[in-house]
Amino acid sequence: MNCSCESGFKFRIHEWHRVCQPLTPAPDAPLVLTLDPSFTARDGSEGGNVSDDSAIAIGLLDDTDTLNIFDCVHGKFKGMALPDAVADSVEKWHPSTLRVEQNPFYDLLTDAIKLRAELRGLEIGRIVPFKPVSPKKNRIARLQYLLEKDPPLIRINQGLYVPELLKQAESFCFRDIQNHRRPDNLLDVICMQANFR
Secondary structure, eight states, rough: OOOOOOSSSOOHHHHHHEEEOOOOOTTTOOOOOEEEEOOOOOOOSSOOOOOEEEEEEEEEEEETTTTTEEEEEEEEOOOHHHHHHHHHHHHHHHOSSSEEETTHOOOOOOHHHHHHHHTOOOOOOOEEEOOOOHHHHHHHHHHHHHHHSSSSSSSEEETTHHHHHHHHHHHOOSSSSTTTOOOOOOHHHOOOOOTTT
């Protein structure tokens, strides 16, 4: 769904394209995994509203204050599929910290992540809660500051998630306080990775 409102601001997609490049973290980089979980995994096949995708981002803020996004994973993960997806990312990237958005199921979700990691013999580092406090459009708008700096203060590794990320940036509606019914999970998890509250 494209945004046709006159919001006064739209992301300029060429700025997103210029920050997408091959990236590889240093072997000892203190990577952070950020998880933005969805409450449900409804896909509309049984009627009712379709839920947002859950999203995972792996990255770090380097010593030049540049946000480096190495990977993102998103989808409608049902049951234990979300803790399994987190464990997959931990196994691939070995983050030192997991930041999980705090919601009513935070304890259950983090316990399930620990269980899945333990079953695989993975060390997951510390888990810290994260709770956004500003409206979604405000924290996502702050990404523009990172994009327009010269050089940009954000770099995004090329990956299968990039076309969907660009699509979400292009269609984001800044007049709508919650960007209602438009996918934005990748944008939001990148904001959380940047610690935009």
